[in-house]
Amino acid sequence: MSKLIKLFTALILIAYPFLVGWSLSHGKLWEMSIALMILGIVRYWTGRNSPMLPLTYLAILAGGLSLVFKDQTWLKFYPVAMSLGSLSIFLLTLWRPPSMIERFARVFEPNLPESGVQWTRKVTMVWCGFFLINALIALYTVFFAPMKIWVLYNGFISYLLMGGLLVGEFILRKYQQRKH
Template structure:
């Protein structure tokens, strides 16, 4: 999922392949860390995290990824200084926290994050659509709280295998289920609205 300000017009099309590559590396990050645990010192893995975050921030050029990069560089620095693995495992927690802040702030300062995304496809969003997208934004806030909490638990108390499995696979499956569920609900809501207009 991409933060709203990352979808604004004006992004250079030439950076799309790089953005796709960086997205794939970001998704694979937990497995890369897990694969490197037995081969590399945490200091070298910290270099991977810091470099990935900085390059992604430069390519995306959004407030979201700039904030995530700042937090990632801090985690990487803590890992490098102490040669510790835990700060590297906290990166998924950081990403969920930044997403939560972006979506929660948009509820206090409309339009909501999901409304901004919806208006890209439907600029003249009706009042019912605004209310619906606000509720969806609230649902995503709840998801980020849950997902971030499980990511934190997996970093602090679970094995490295469980941490990599949850943050590299299960969390994305849950996100996909939420996307699919919202799409089904949206179809039903729209069908009811169109039926009401027809009968009216």
Template sequence: MRWALVLALTAAYPLIVYFSLGHIEPRYLALLLLVLGGLRWLAGGAQQAVQARWVALAALVLAGSTALLNMSLPLKLYPVLVNFALLIVFGLSLVRGPTVAERLARLQEPDLHPRGVVYTRHVTQVWCSFFVLNGSLSLATALWASEKTWALYNGFISYVLVGTLMAGEWLVRRQLRARWERVHP
């Protein structure tokens, strides 16, 4: 339940910040980051505890910076933080194994074929590339774009890109699976 709340608040975060700036001082919006940081801290399960706590700590640092400086920039850096954290989680899974994509695939197919393991490794690499690109664009909008552009990118376009990547991967996977089943009935 806590993770659902964290995900919902994280997804809505850019829009909440955008519609609040100009009406509420950034230092008061820091409370939203405090809530997100606190929820991430509490929601971290046994496996994700270390990563969740680092993200929570970084969110708390951004919230503290916002409160002290009363500036919106630390607030706008939160999506960068989320992309960086996901890059670290996915990237570490490439080094330590099994990859994030493999773990997800094994939920549906516990006896994943070795070809599937190779494929999920490539999928994890693609996601790592995506997080680098998306995080870079989030950073660019935070530093140099208007608040409206920042909110549009981080609160809408980035989610469309995530959905497009997920749908594209699903289509590729279906095609590869069909091809594999034709060759190896």
């Protein structure tokens, strides 16, 4: 049951920009704010051991602030906070190894060679750059773009870029492994 709840919350978070766009265009600010807070609480209870747990607090905070201040900006700011939170977590693992990507890699390859450790460290740095750029673009859309552009970037383009980075890294990693 816990895996089903995790899957459901992940799908809701992926669809988040579309849900916000629809909710706000239909005057459902408080409903969306409460939904985001509930989603954060559910993720907290189902993911206590996740290294990404701090990002859960951002959902609760963004939902709470939009509810208290009756301001949609806090809901729109959530993707910015997610990118900055991810950036912080990934950066921290560069100072306190293993790097985030090494942690992910060791799930599939527990005996990662030293060349793999170095590779995953570099990839973690690339992800840090991605999260920084993504946060800046998402922040721009919060304040200077119409809702349609905010939804398009945060609900489609950023995911497309993230997917491209994942696939590109996977292909390069396989090439790197064959080379070594």
